[in-house]
Amino acid sequence: MEKHRFSLLILEPGEVYFEDFSSTLNDNNNDKESNTRHGRLKLCSKSLVFEPKEWKFPLVKLYFKDCSSLSIVKSKHSNKIINAIKITMKQYAEMLEENILAPYKFTYDVRDFLITFDFALAEECLSQMEQLKRASTLHAPEHNSMIATILHSRYMRMVFDPVMMDDFTEEILCELQAEKISPLVRHQGKLAITPTTIYFQPFSNVESSSILKVKLCHLRRIYRRRFLLRQVGLEVYCSEESPISHIYLSFRSEDDREKIYCFLEGSANVKLEKLHVDEMTLQWQNGVVSNYDYLMYLNCQADRSEYDLTQYPVFPWVISDYTSETLDLDNVNTFRDLSKPMGALNPERLERLKERYHEMSEPKFLYGSHYSAPGLVLFYLVRKYPRYMLCLQNGRFDHPDRMFNSVKDVYNNCLRNMSDFKELLPEFYDTSGKGDFLVNKYEIDFGERFDGTKVNDVALPLWASSPEDFVLKLRQALESDYVSKHLHLWIDLIFGYKQRGKEAVKADNVFHHVCYEGAVDLELVYDMNDRHALEVQIMEFGQIPKQLFTKPHVRKVGNVVEKVKDNSEQKSYTIECIDVISLHKKEVTCVIRQGSKIISVGKDGTLKVYDSTHKKQIRSVILCETPLSSCVMIDDNIVAAGSWGNEIYLYDVEYGKKLESFRAHDDAVTCLLWLKKESLLISGGSDGVVRVWGDVRRAGPALKGLQAELDHDGNVTMLDYRRSGREVDIITGSSDGEVSLWRLSSRERLSSWRAHRACVCACAALSGARLLTASADGELRVTDLGFAHTVYSRRVSDAVLACTWAGDALWAGDASGKLSQWDLRAVTVRSSIQAHQVCIIVIFFDAIDYALSFKLYGIHGFEVAE
Template sequence: MLLLEPGEIYFEDYSCTLSDNELKKENAKQGRLKLCSKSLVFEPREWVHPLIKMQFKDCADITVVNQLTENNIIRVRMKMYAEMLEENILAPYKFIYEDRDFYVFFDFASADECLSQMQQLKRASTLHAPEHNSMIATILHSRYMRMEFDPVMMDDFTEQIVCELQAEKISPLVRHQGKLALTPTTIYFQPFSNVEGSPILKLKLSHLRRMYKRRFLLRQVGLEIYSAEESSVPHIYVTFQSERDRDRIYKILEESPNVQLEKVHTEEMTLQWQNGIVSNYDYLMYLNCLADRSKNDLTQYPVFPWVVADYTSETLDLTNPDTFRDLSKPMGALNPDRLERLKERYHEMSEPKFLYGSHYSAPGLVLFYLVRKYPKYMLCLQNGRFDHPDRMFNSVRDVYNNCLRNMSDFKELVPEFYDTECKGDFLVNQYEINFGERHDGTKVNNVALPPWAKSPEDFVVKLREALESEFVCRHLHLWIDLIFGYRQRGEEAVKANNVFHHVCYEGAVNLECIYDMNDRHALEVQIMEFGQVPKQLFTKPHVKKIMPHIAKPLSSLQDKDTYKMECVDVLQLHKEAVTCAIRHGNRIISVGKDSTLKVYDTVLKKQIRSVILSSTPLSSCVMVDDNTVAVGSWDNEIYLYDVEYGRVVESFRAHDDSVSCLLWLEKERLLISGGWDGVVRVWGNVGRIGQALRGLKAEFDHDEKITSLTYRRRRHEIDIIAATGDGEVFIWDYTSKDLVNKISVHSSPVSGVCFVLSGDRVVTACDDGDMRVTDLSVLDSVYQKHMPAPVTSLCWDGSTVLWLGCGDGTLLQWNMLTVTQTSAHKAHNDSINNVYFDEISKTLITASEDKIIKIWETKHSS
């Protein structure tokens, strides 16, 4: 199929003999004649002979020869023709510009029937490209209507066809037409011609793992399917006649009980990448896949960045920032002088303006890099010719310099530059092809590598190390913003000097609405030659990577960062719901809606203190020293109680409404309280009798009641984070008393807030069951998960594990490094109001609406 023009259709073939005269004597060769939409191709049985390609547009005449002995001969009179693959050697096609008659002696087919088809295709070849395409599409549809799906090929005669559609199987530069039939258990693809290895492709629905809707040649008609490794067809990319047909198949597959797709959410993958679990290479491949980039479509081939800027040194120093390219700028903006000239041209243009007249990824650019690996693709794309030897990919350094200086060269890289499994095979002339000689007389052979690379394999390994290096980890999000993110289009793209021709942006052109065949064809050609901007995946700045390296394999991380939990004690101390329970040494201190404070000794296994502090429920408690507990109450008071002596040391009116939550900063000896009056207060003289009210250090106002508090340290500064009843999170700078940020995270009250993994990410949960991870550097959620029940409390172990207490009494354990739920316990019969982790004893305390406190022993999974 790669011997045909891109997009050319192969209809059928005939067993025959080809000769130079009608007596079947001179140069007679046995073989098969392929009937295609733009040409006839004769494939001889003996591989030493070349294939002969006869284009209909170069054909002077096709007629049936009436001999006395037989009438099954057609004469094809050519003005020129091409010879290909002589002695099966891959080389540029040999174009022979001379008149020549070819006589085709059919073994079985009827010459008259063949003649009518050939003459129809010859007439089509005289039309302009748009009309030609339209006529071929009509012929194809007519064949489709006549073709019947062959049920004999099915696995089971009793299978019922749910859906049957005309489709094309896509591979680079090749489109195989056929019928796609869907049964409750299997996808079948039956090609029109015998071009596939088997007459029918079978894909079991139970083997399906991933499905992606794809944009193909500016139209939303593609579907790419990946299967399990044991599948006979591990991957297939098909396109349909319309978006409606594609969506219909997608919906049927998605809803089929036999299809079990792997669910990988973008946010989950982003968080795993941010945590260092997913490598930069794998994350970029994932983003490319999400953005409609596939290795099966050269117009939308995966795009990777140039990351190294040093191709002259003897050694590659990955600790030196000068080794790397500036990832915050597109290739066209790296050279200030060139950029200035481009901008001058840009300002003189009429709308729609563009800065760069060529793209960073297009079929020709992809094959520029990969011509040694896929020479047939290049011959197909360039009508049987390779590039001029001086314009080929001869030297990595020269290509990078050209991308920096040339006024029309802004190309990025392809994944093969970083793919260590393929060992840099695209840099080697492995098929020993004669690509010609350069101007200095040297033959084009392997690609010249920089001095720091010992071999193609070493080159790729070092580039991969550079891609995963600390510098790239710190800056890769900036390049993602340009290619897949918020700086890809619009005003931000203009500011970033990242503007390409308007046609290459998704949504700029809707081919379905263009009825003029010439206009439509022109756009398709432009996309084939120019390239397409990936689908935009992010509309806000992308988050930064936190961990520069993957320290351990994923399996060992999952083992270490999961706790086995065992309930070792069940306490029934309160008469009403327990609102808060904490541990300090051997004591469990708890408060509840029964207005009482209870102290339980885990060694003696008995209650040692019980005191009614108020006439209203108590909401929260924290230890402010070894023996003193601070308690928040619904009567607006904070009580300080000495556990050792069993007495209230002090109480003071802290808020104008109920005290809802408390937080203690041991190092600074600060007590922070939040109230239903929408105020957060910081108290400094806690423990000095009668001095608490005078020690008010700060006061922060909010519009809604405060539901949860946490804090973070930034060098010498402290931020206080308050979550509210209207789903917002406020970040206050304690030193300056300024509001750093306010983020609307949820649509219902926040039930818990804590920091995870780094000081830049905060986890919140709310009454409607939503858990979110918000990155404070971009002020946006990077992960969202909807739990089956309301989340009523959160607790963080200070490392990687997060516990969520739910409204139905379930205790969920999450590993926030791998972003997976690792366990679920039915801990209580009612809502879990509070979860507390004691680092010293490695125990977890849960307090519930069901009046019960449970002590859980935790051990790392082995």
């Protein structure tokens, strides 16, 4: 198959390629064979590009704005018209001579070009060229408007051709105009969707395939995207089985985009992988996901894509030492301060920037350039993608002294220059690429620097022996303990609560207002000149990522895991029912285990003791006429039980004797908690109060042992605790969905937050200062207690009414009777069984690996599962 040198990257960004013609070019208006070139003429919105068949000749680009005249050529010997057009140019450009990639050669000389058409009629081609030449004399907004009108007219004449489909009898469910997006290039075409396939038919023949096909069953992830400041983009990722791994589309309107998105999401043939930000955050926090993968995920969620240079993924500088011979990752001085933006790392420069900031009128900004923009992306990647740079800079590379020549020099410039605050790209940490962007692999002549040295490969720090070694060590630094402990601070700046508003001002993180999402609504800017100026400014300046977090991001607490290990290294429990015990006449409300004894209380007001060794009931006592809500062991033999009758009862299991009862609350006692080390009994009630009791095992007035009262607005529904050093914190949940954290020693409420909209019905204190809570409306939520900030949230089909943390797994029982084992490191369900026919309201897990769950109906008591 014949290869072509022409591509849309030869055109200016945003320029449209319409069609091409088989033709001959003669640039001297004579008949000498040496000046005659056979090839194809490309008709584009701003230029004509002639691509010779022979590679020894360069491509010739003729800009309409530099064209003096266009005319039909007449024969020298008569007035007979020949099928040719003469184009008089004031200047023109040549490129890819001998197919060598180099800056375009611009010739500033008046010259005539004679184009003879093989099949097309010169008169028809001249009419189109004259129309485009007139458009080139207009200001950019009017020019764009006129080209859009021409393009729309051509679009209307284009009809999707079903012949190229896998089965042309397939029903087309949806057909729309769309553009396939790649860096700096937009391929216009028609999008058609059938019950099984997405088809994209390009408007022009520049694509390698006349039709692009993506099977719906291969779709894995779909993202809405903001493209060129408008919510019209759609990015689709496919499975490994698909011959096309990715496609990025843009539509005429947000309504068109939403129509396609909803159709794909609702299609029975589409099986999407859905991972919520909260789930990914929890996996990252536990060390299941690496720092690199988490940053790539956040970039994706924040509308950053490698296919859109205006919103390219952004990564931080993490190393500040580019002079030492060895890289010491155990030395904190090796690392950059991740709590500050690049512009605030140098105090002297920041002070000068602040002086300018205070003198400005609103809207103010600290930094006049961005940390990520198309020009900055290609500054780093010019050796890997030289064609992109030539496209962006109209056929030229940057001045040799301003190029990416040395890692150390670039970092120092980012610290000192008053207009340089750029961060890094994923390529700096991507070990699979082996640092290929640092090598001049195409052997391009980028020119010479002021000292006469030729621009070639990037100069690396002394501690890096090669580009591959450089990237590998940067990746090790990114995954190091220091960065893992501080990366959340950088996330706050780029994706989080310090991105905008007052917190951004406090953090010295303020950029020009037009780069923030939503700061400018272009749909409301009706003046074409103003609108075009804003578009250009935003495209060139850069765009702030979409804000993902409005509260401080959680800190990583798990060890860094480069490769996720399988769950075989973790405990896995086999669930099997070994006994069914029917003791109570009404629902069981709580159960505990003491050695071989199983103690339970129920709504029948009775306390039962069952010997699991001899498999028989050994104690049964009616403690009160009202239901019992909860029970705890306060020593080897004494049980404390709370009742709906406002009282707490103490019962000696060994001697079968009720020791004492006392009025603990003004309403029902709903939950109990025993702190063995402190010998404290904590009770919660429907009166909205939590009380702390001491000396409860002694005879006499129990109220003398009351040590604290903690007031709540709603009924207290659950109790738990955590140890923080020498301190003990009490965790409470209430019927209004509020969760509170209390310091026991000071009786102070450390924090309180509305975790749920419905009643909090279960909780489990997890490792790493995290708390899982479940509500009656089916919501599960994991909260970082350090920030009172949600790190994971999920709604399940059946509300979780009971849960317990077993050190490496979470046991959860729900309203449908399912007993599930969750791995909260990977945020997955390891196993799930239908343990009961009705809801599980309590789970007990003890040190000998027994899980107990309880039924909630009739005379049935509970089942024991191993």
